Amino acid sequence: MKRWTRRSVTPPFPLFPGRRSCPPTGPLSLGLRSDADLPQILGAIDWQAGRHHRDQISTPTVALEATVEDSTGGHLVDDVPDSYDLKTGTFFGRRALRHLWIDIPSGHPATENPPGLDPFALLGW
Structure with missing residues (x-):
């Protein structure tokens, strides 16, 4: 993994x-x-969205959906090709997936309502 990481940062040829x-x-x-829980690792990484998308968000965090391969996952998909035989067709194997939501820092500071401003006061809440 260290070698792949080093090669992906400074590739000898263009990567496609x-x-x-x-x-x-x-x-x-x-x-x-390090070996940690995947949601914790993903939550610690800065949001990789472009400037246009980051400017549309004003909250301190953004919730993003992640799909990870997990042997205990509850969603099975047939998308691992086992063979590419032109006569019989392509056969696919199964893998288990898990869907989860990750809260990632957006880079915007947390804002609070000014003192005395209660948006639900008019509703009697």
Whole structure:
């Protein structure tokens, strides 16, 4: 993993993890993390959205959906290709997934209502 991380930061050739017409614009590796719980690691990483999306958010955190491969996950998908035989078709194996929500810092400071301002006071709450 250390070698892959080093090579993805300073690649000897241009990297095209998908289509050649769509090279990555951001970093491919955010560095190696210690053995910790995945939601904690993802929650500690800065939000990688572009400036336009970050400017649309004013809250101190943003909730993002994450799909992770987990052997105890409750969602099974058939998307791991086992064979590419042209005569019989492609066969797929299963893997288990887990969907979760991660709160990530948006970089905006937390704002509080000014003293004396209660937005629910008019409703009698």
